[in-house]
Amino acid sequence: MPAYWLLKSEPSTFSIEDLARSPKRTTCWEGVRNYQARNFLRSMAVGDLAFFYHSNADPPAIVGIVDVVKAAYPDSYAWQPESRYFDEKSSEQNPRWVMVDVRLNKVLRTPLSLESLRGVKGLEKMELLRKGSRLSVQPVRESEWKIIVRLSGGKA
DNA sequence: GCCAACGTTGGC
């Protein structure tokens, strides 16, 4: 049984189109610098599925689905001083942050905007829809996953 | 650009 997740990315930083153009349509998910989100990354297993969400976008929306193809490993960007994700408290000897690799599974024919998800029956408890929710890596319940896949016109 | 809702830092 795969687990389900949601990954946020600002399209101005890395969009689903960027992922589609990436070699093997695969990328490492670097730059998570929040402990709760990191712990969720650590919980991911190969074969898990995740929604790709565009935050700070117009409109903010779920735009695709990705597969987890590599479980958590140290985020090397954290010890590269020139990286925007540099963290002096992390080191190669003692890594503080992790990343996973994800591969594009599908781009939704029609993005599901945040607004369109509000009010959908069965999504009342979804983390994404919580007021003030900022978590950039979050678990999605199987029931929520199926509802959203169905809304997207795909198979559950 | 505004600002609510966080999470982190650091003085005490």
Added chain:
DNA sequence: GCCAACGTTGGC
């Protein structure tokens, strides 16, 4: 351990 100050996220 408390909490004020500060920084960030992200919808609007």
